[in-house]
Amino acid sequence: MSDSAETIAARPSSTATRAGNGQFRRSLVGGPVTALPAVVIGLAILAFAPAYYTHLALAAFVNLIIVVGLQVFMGNSNIANLGHSAFVGIGAYGVAVLSTPLAMKKLSIPNAPFGLAFVELNPFIAAVLALLVVAVLAAISGKIISRLSGVAATIVSLALLIIVHSVFLNWTDLFKGNQAFFGIPKVINLPAMLVASVAVIVIARLFKDSRWGLQLRASAQSPQAAAAFGIDAKRLRLMAWVLSALICGLAGVLFAYFAGTISPKLFYFQQIFITLAMLILGGMATVTGAVTGVIVLSIGLEFIRSIESGVTIAGIQLPQLLGLSGVALGVVIVLCMAFRPGGISGRLELDEQLSRLFRRNVR
Amino acid sequence: MLSVEAVSKTFGGVQALRQASLSCATGEILGLIGPNGAGKSTLVNAISGVLRPDTGSVKLADRDLTGRGPEECARAGIARTFQNIRLFKELTVRQNVEVAHITCRDVRPDAADRIDIDRLLAHYELDVAADVPAGTLSYGSQRRLEIARALALGPSLLLLDEPAAGLNETESETLAEAIEAIRRDFGCAIIVIDHDLRFINRLCGRLCVMDQGKVIASGDTEEVWRDPRVIEVYVGQTS
Numbered sequence: 304m305s306d307s308a309e310t311i312a313a314r315p316s317s318t319a320t321r322a323g324n325g326q327f328r329r330s331l332v333g334g335p336v337t338a339l340p341a342v343v344i345g346l347a348i349l350a351f352a353p354a355y356y357t358h359l360a361l362a363a364f365v366n367l368i369i370v371v372g373l374q375v376f377m378g379n380s381n382i383a384n385l386g387h388s389a390f391v392g393i394g395a396y397g398v399a400v401l402s403t404p405l406a407m408k409k410l411s412i413p414n415a416p417f418g419l420a421f422v423e424l425n426p427f428i429a430a431v432l433a434l435l436v437v438a439v440l441a442a443i444s445g446k447i448i449s450r451l452s453g454v455a456a457t458i459v460s461l462a463l464l465i466i467v468h469s470v471f472l473n474w475t476d477l478f479k480g481n482q483a484f485f486g487i488p489k490v491i492n493l494p495a496m497l498v499a500s501v502a503v504i505v506i507a508r509l510f511k512d513s514r515w516g517l518q519l520r521a522s523a524q525s526p527q528a529a530a531a532f533g534i535d536a537k538r539l540r541l542m543a544w545v546l547s548a549l550i551c552g553l554a555g556v557l558f559a560y561f562a563g564t565i566s567p568k569l570f571y572f573q574q575i576f577i578t579l580a581m582l583i584l585g586g587m588a589t590v591t592g593a594v595t596g597v598i599v600l601s602i603g604l605e606f607i608r609s610i611e612s613g614v615t616i617a618g619i620q621l622p623q624l625l626g627l628s629g630v631a632l633g634v635v636i637v638l639c640m641a642f643r644p645g646g647i648s649g650r651l652e653l654d655e656q657l658s659r660l661f662r663r664n665v666r
Numbered sequence: 667m668l669s670v671e672a673v674s675k676t677f678g679g680v681q682a683l684r685q686a687s688l689s690c691a692t693g694e695i696l697g698l699i700g701p702n703g704a705g706k707s708t709l710v711n712a713i714s715g716v717l718r719p720d721t722g723s724v725k726l727a728d729r730d731l732t733g734r735g736p737e738e739c740a741r742a743g744i745a746r747t748f749q750n751i752r753l754f755k756e757l758t759v760r761q762n763v764e765v766a767h768i769t770c771r772d773v774r775p776d777a778a779d780r781i782d783i784d785r786l787l788a789h790y791e792l793d794v795a796a797d798v799p800a801g802t803l804s805y806g807s808q809r810r811l812e813i814a815r816a817l818a819l820g821p822s823l824l825l826l827d828e829p830a831a832g833l834n835e836t837e838s839e840t841l842a843e844a845i846e847a848i849r850r851d852f853g854c855a856i857i858v859i860d861h862d863l864r865f866i867n868r869l870c871g872r873l874c875v876m877d878q879g880k881v882i883a884s885g886d887t888e889e890v891w892r893d894p895r896v897i898e899v900y901v902g903q904t905s
């Protein structure tokens with residue numbers, strides 16, 4: 304406590320607002336930097352890779368958007384979410400029901416309620432409406448989840464997943480049950496997916512660095528102290544939950560518009576588990592962690608899958624190792640939890656790591 | 667400024683507060699002392715909204731805050747530190763202070779304008795560590811950060827729960843000067859809890875002594891120390 308004290312409170316200044324703007328600008332720059340690795344890989348695939356890889360890239364980008372959405376809630380509130388695929392599914396089925404051509408609907412859902420068998424909306428409008436449904440359902444479920452803490456909230460998120468899944472399965476007039484829903488207009492290509500991914504990453508960064516993100520992270524670390532400093536944690540958790548759901552819903556919309564065919568099992572435990580593994584592996588505290596986890600695990604799993612089906616190395620045919628990818632996924636998560644609970648990328652975003660490295664090298 | 671009247675609180679059979687009353691004026695440093703378990707922290711919790719009193723009332727500048735939650739008390743201008751440090755450990759030192767300042771900007775923009783985070787950090791010798799996670803600071807720095815964070819709320823009432831605990835003599839000396847400076851510069855009412863009586867005596871013009879949930883004496887520091895009940899509690903404790 305050095306110099307004489309009249310200095311602390313003396314100078315009237317607008318540092319506060321300036322700092323706020325500076326932060327905004329920093330995360331506007333930080334977002335694209337965070338997205339850079341994904342963009343580079345995406346462009347490389349677009350330019351050089353055979354068609355088979357384009358399809359893998361699609362799955363990877365869908366996962367990327369989901370994992371970034373997951374990070375928005377989990378990373379900032381520190382509450383595990385096991386229900387996000389419900390929103391992915393609602394986004395996908397939303398556009399499927401609203402935008403599939405009438406001729407197709409006559410075959411697939413002729414008895415759809417509310418006259419939906421005779422609705423064929425422009426894909427963009429259908430997407431907006433589907434996301435609106437996601438937002439409403441997220442607001443309702445979020446009201447409950449934001450009141451709970453820790454494990455209780457996680458269990459409610461899981462219940463949400465199970466409810467939504469069984470509605471997809473059993474409301475066959477509207478969703479076709481466990482059969483594939485086909486004929487969705489394929490209006491999205493890989494470049495569009497890439498753009499959407501970058502946009503979502505920037506949004507996640509802006510949220511994390513915003514005052515709400517900061518307050519939410521504070522409340523996750525010490526609920527008592529956060530309350531003592533005027534933070535309304537419930538409201539912030541709700542906010543993050545809805546934003547997270549919208550991003551996941553967008554992933555579903557894009558997936559449906561790319562693949563043209565969807566079915567309920569795509570939006571269930573398999574997806575929950577793999578996206579969760581990606582986020583935890585990469586590090587859920589940062590958006591960079593989300594991106595890192597998706598890249599590492601997508602490449603890793605593809606590699607393992609190629610071994611799984613039996614490869615020939617130097618003329619020797621290795622046996623098929625079915626189930627290897629599942630085992631490997633589990634092992635990766637266990638090892639990661641044991642040795643690096645913060646995930647690969649830890650506490651700092653990519654741009655923050657780079658600027659630190661740069662500063663150190665200058666010195 | 668602050669007036670607490672006849673506040674009681676029971677925890678499953680343990681009566682932690684019995685009709686405790688106290689008041690603290692703007693620009694005053696009030697010392698709240700008493701043996702372990704006397705109810706000092708509980709009283710501070712009741713004032714800051716962490717606990718809802720069973721009976722009694724808490725008023726800040728004629729605004730009734732009885733039974734209001736901690737968020738509302740913070741917004742009304744009550745800032746506090748915690749006996750067992752509660753920082754936002756994984757946020758940086760600067761972000762810890764920013765969190766408080768955001769709330770201040772919401773409710774008292776003019777006060778917020780007068781607080782310069784860089785200067786505040788520098789003043790509490792936290793500027794070099796501004797970008798490290800708060801949880802990695804040394805104990806003494808964490809205690810200083812608790813105070814800096816509380817000040818960034820631009821409080822009209824500051825509650826310090828054992829700020830000198832674990833500090834050595836020179837450190838608590840500096841801390842006493844810092845608290846004196848806060849009173850001068852921020853012009854807020856300050857309540858300090860501590861077991862270090864030298865620290866308390868040099869800092870506080872007025873004392874409030876608690877024992878077994880009751881306020882047994884309050885008044886000017888020297889007067890309180892002449893009170894036989896206070897002497898009994900303290901002599902009884904040391905012997």
Ligand SMILES: Nc1ncnc2c1ncn2[C@@H]1O[C@H](COP(=O)(O)OP(=O)(O)OP(=O)(O)O)[C@@H](O)[C@H]1O
Nearest residue numbers: 677680682700701702703704705706707708709749
């Ligand atoms: N949350 C709680 N639940 C149950 N009992 C409590 C709780 N908080 C405090 N008490 C009890 O209330 C009494 C007063 O505790 P308090 O922490 O207010 O004392 P204190 O004066 O701050 O003591 P110290 O100097 O040790 O900090 C003690 O008997 C304590 O055990």
Ligand SMILES: [Mg+2]
Nearest residue numbers: 706707708749
């Ligand atoms: Mg105490």
